[in-house]
Amino acid sequence: MNDVRRRFVAWLTAVSDRxxxxxxxxxxxxxxxxxxxxxTGLSVIGLLLTNVTTRDLWVGQASIWAEPARxxxxxxxxxxxxxxxxxxxxAVYALTVIAAAAFVLGWHTKVAHVLTYxxxxxxxAQNPVVGVQGDNLVRLTLLWxxxxxxxxxxxxxxxxxxxxxxxxxxxxxxxxxxxxxEVLPAWIVNVMHNAGLVALAAQTVLAYTAAGLxxxxxxxxxxxxxxxxxLQLPESxxxxxxxxxxxxxxxxxxxxxxxxxxxxxxxxxxxxxxxSRQLVIVAALVVxxxxxxxxxxxxxxxxxxxxxxxxxxxxxxxRVEQAVFxxxxxxxxxxxxxxxxxxxxxxxxxxxxxxxPRHAGSRARR
Amino acid sequence: xxxxxxxxxxxxxxxxxxxxEHTPTPISDGLGRGQRAGVLVVGLLLIVHSALVAxxxxxxxxxxxxxxxxxxxxxxxxxxxxxxxxxxxxSNRVDEAxxxxxxxxxxxxxxxxxxxxxxxxxxxxQAIRGSVDPSRAxxxxxxxxxxLNFALFALNPEQRQIVADTGADAPVGQLERQLRSSGGxxxxxxxFLANDQMATQFASLWLGAALPDVELLQVQYRxxxxxxxxxxxxxxxxxxxxxxxxxxxxxxxxxRAEPEARAAFADHVGGVSSE
Numbered sequence: 121m122n123d124v125r126r127r128f129v130a131w132l133t134a135v136s137d138r139x140x141x142x143x144x145x146x147x148x149x150x151x152x153x154x155x156x157x158x159x160t161g162l163s164v165i166g167l168l169l170t171n172v173t174t175r176d177l178w179v180g181q182a183s184i185w186a187e188p189a190r191x192x193x194x195x196x197x198x199x200x201x202x203x204x205x206x207x208x209x210x211a212v213y214a215l216t217v218i219a220a221a222a223f224v225l226g227w228h229t230k231v232a233h234v235l236t237y238x239x240x241x242x243x244x245a246q247n248p249v250v251g252v253q254g255d256n257l258v259r260l261t262l263l264w265x266x267x268x269x270x271x272x273x274x275x276x277x278x279x280x281x282x283x284x285x286x287x288x289x290x291x292x293x294x295x296x297x298x299x300x301x302e303v304l305p306a307w308i309v310n311v312m313h314n315a316g317l318v319a320l321a322a323q324t325v326l327a328y329t330a331a332g333l334x335x336x337x338x339x340x341x342x343x344x345x346x347x348x349x350x351l352q353l354p355e356s357x358x359x360x361x362x363x364x365x366x367x368x369x370x371x372x373x374x375x376x377x378x379x380x381x382x383x384x385x386x387x388x389x390x391x392x393x394x395x396s397r398q399l400v401i402v403a404a405l406v407v408x409x410x411x412x413x414x415x416x417x418x419x420x421x422x423x424x425x426x427x428x429x430x431x432x433x434x435x436x437x438x439r440v441e442q443a444v445f446x447x448x449x450x451x452x453x454x455x456x457x458x459x460x461x462x463x464x465x466x467x468x469x470x471x472x473x474x475x476x477p478r479h480a481g482s483r484a485r486r
Numbered sequence: 487x488x489x490x491x492x493x494x495x496x497x498x499x500x501x502x503x504x505x506x507e508h509t510p511t512p513i514s515d516g517l518g519r520g521q522r523a524g525v526l527v528v529g530l531l532l533i534v535h536s537a538l539v540a541x542x543x544x545x546x547x548x549x550x551x552x553x554x555x556x557x558x559x560x561x562x563x564x565x566x567x568x569x570x571x572x573x574x575x576x577s578n579r580v581d582e583a584x585x586x587x588x589x590x591x592x593x594x595x596x597x598x599x600x601x602x603x604x605x606x607x608x609x610x611x612q613a614i615r616g617s618v619d620p621s622r623a624x625x626x627x628x629x630x631x632x633x634l635n636f637a638l639f640a641l642n643p644e645q646r647q648i649v650a651d652t653g654a655d656a657p658v659g660q661l662e663r664q665l666r667s668s669g670g671x672x673x674x675x676x677x678f679l680a681n682d683q684m685a686t687q688f689a690s691l692w693l694g695a696a697l698p699d700v701e702l703l704q705v706q707y708r709x710x711x712x713x714x715x716x717x718x719x720x721x722x723x724x725x726x727x728x729x730x731x732x733x734x735x736x737x738x739x740x741x742r743a744e745p746e747a748r749a750a751f752a753d754h755v756g757g758v759s760s761e
Contacts, residue, residue: 182750346577
C-alpha cells in the first residue's frame with residue numbers, strides 16, 4: 121500500500137513539475153495567438169460595419185422595444201450605452217471599430233484589446249433578441265486573449281519592439297534587450313499567457329464537443345435531415361439557388377452531415393496526433409467557410425475559424441510566414457529596382473539599375 | 487533505459503510540443519515554493535473552470551444535479567454564458583412569421599379603418615436575399631415571432647384564449663392578472679408578457695414607419711409557424727406551398743417612442759406601406 125502511495129506521489133510530483141515547466145519557462149503558441157487576435161478582431165470589425173447603417177435600430181434608441189430582454193441581461197458594460205443619444209452611440213461604435221482595427225494591426229494592442237472587448241459587449245449585448253451564438257464565441261475568445269500576449273508576431277508593436285531592439289544592439293550590444301517592456305516579472309507574464317492559452321483551447325474543444333454531442337442527440341441529425349430542413353427556411357436561404365443545389369443532392373447532404381458531425385464530435389481526440397490534427401483543422405475550416413457562404417454568416421464563422429487555427433502549430437505558421445515574406449520581398453525588390461531604373465532614366469543614366477541586394481530593406485521577421 | 491510512452495501520453499505531448507516553439511529560457515528552476523504553488527493553483531482553477539462550463543453545457547446528470555443548476559448558472563452568467571451551437575450551425579425545421587396590422591384614422595379625421603396584415607418576416611426575407619452579410623435588423627421580426635411562439639406554447643389553452651381575447655380596451659394589468667389566475671407556471675406568464683410587450687412596441691414602431699400618413703390608434707400582431715416537410719416523401723409539398731398556422735393576439739394600445747427611434751424605423755422600413 122505504501123509502495124502504491126509512494127509511486128502515486130512520485131507520479132504526481134513529476135506531472136506537476138512538468139506542468140510548472142510548461143507554464144513558466146516560455147510562452148506557447150505565440151503565432152497561433154496572433155492569428156486568433158487577427159481573426160477575432162476582423163470578425164468584430166465585420167459585424168460592426170455590417171450593421172453600421174442600422175445601428176440605431178439594432179442597439180440604439182430604436183431598440184427600445186427590446187428593453188424587457190435587455191433588463192434580463194446582467195452585463196455591467198450595458199450601462200455604457202443604455203438610453204444614450206444617437207451621437208454617443210455613434211461615438212462608442214466608431215471607437216470600438218477603431219480599437220478593433222488597432223487590435224488587428226497590433227498597435228498598442230493591450231489597450232486596443234480592452235477597448236474592443238468592452239465596446240463589443242456594450243454594443244452587442246444591448247439587443248439580446250437578435251444575438252447569435254457567434255457573439256458568445258467572440259466574447260469568450262476576447263476574454264481569454266486578455267491574459268495572453270497576442271502581439272508578439274504580425275503586429276506593429278512587434279515591429280516597433282524589433283526596431284528598438286536593433287537600435288539598442290547597435291549602441292550597447294545584445295545584453296538587456298529582452299523583456300525591456302515587461303512591467304510584471306517574466307514568469308507571471310508567461311503563466312498568464314499560458315493559462316489564457318489553455319483556457320481558450322479548452323473552451324474551443326468544449327464548444328466543438330458540445331455542438332457534436334448536442335447534434336447526435338437530435339433526431340434530425342440522426343436521420344440526416346437537419347441540414348436539408350435548415351436549408352429550406354427562408355432566413356437560411358440568402359442564395360436560394362445554392363441552397364437548392366445542396367438540398368437537392370443526397371450525396372452532398374450526406375457528406376456535409378457526416379463531415380459536420382465527425383469534425384465536431386471528434387475534434388478533441390483528433391487533435392492528439394499530428395496527422396489527424398491537420399485533417400480535423402482543415403475539415404473544420406472547410407465546413408466554416410462553407411457555412412459562412414451558404415448561410416451568409418461570415419463574421420460568426422470567421423470567429424470559429426480564428427479559434428480553430430489556434431491549434432495550428434507554430435512550426436506551420438513559421439513556414440507560412442516565411443513563404444509570405446519571401447513573396448513580399450520579391451515584390452518589394454521588384455518595385456525598388458523599377459524605382460531605381462526610373463530615377464536612372466530621369467537622371468539621364470542608363471535604364472538598368474542593377475540587381476538590388478536580395479533582402480535589402482526587407483522587414484524584420486518576427 | 488527510456489520507457490516508451492503510451493499512445494495517449496505521446497499524443498498529448500505531441501499537442502503540447504506543437505504549441506511550444508519559443509527559444510527556451512528556463513526560469514522555472516528559480517521559482518520559490520510559493521510561486522510554484524501559485525502556478526499549480528492556476529492549473530487547478532483552469533481544470534475547475536473547464537469542468538464547470540462542461541457541466542453547464544451537458545444534459546442533466548447526477549453530477550450536474552449534485553452541484554445544482556443554479557450554482558452553475560450563477561457561475562457562467564454572464565461572461566461564460568454560451569450555447570451548444572457556438573461553432574457551426576444549429577438545425578431548425580420550423581419557419582416562423584410575424585404579421586402586423588393597425589387600426590388607423592386618416593390624417594385630418596374620418597372613420598377609423600383596419601389595415602391589411604403586413605408580413606414583416608417576408609419583407610426581411612426579401613431584404614436579405616443575395617446578401618453575403620445581412621444586418622441584424624433584418625432578423626428582428628423572425629426572432630420576435632420565434633420567441634412569441636415559444637412563449638405561447640408554454641401557456642395552457644385557457645391562457646392562450648385570454649391572450650387572444652384581451653384587447654386594448656382592457657384595463658392596464660388585466661391581462662397579467664388573468665394569466666396568473668388561470669393556472670400554469672408563473673414564469674411562463676411573465677415570459678409571455680415580456681414578449682408581448684416587445685412585440686407590441688416593435689409593431690407600433692414598424693407600423694408607424696410604414697404608415698406615416700395616418701394616425702395609429704391600435705396595433706395587433708399575429709405569429710405563424712409552419713414545418714418543413716420531410717424530404718423522404720416524394721409527393722411532399724414545398725415549404726412555400728404550406729400555409730402558416732396563425733395565432734392572433736387581441737388589439738394592443740399603440741406605443742409612442744422618441745422621435746429618434748421613429749426616425750430610425752422610418753429609415754429602415756422605407757417604402758413599405760399599406761394598400
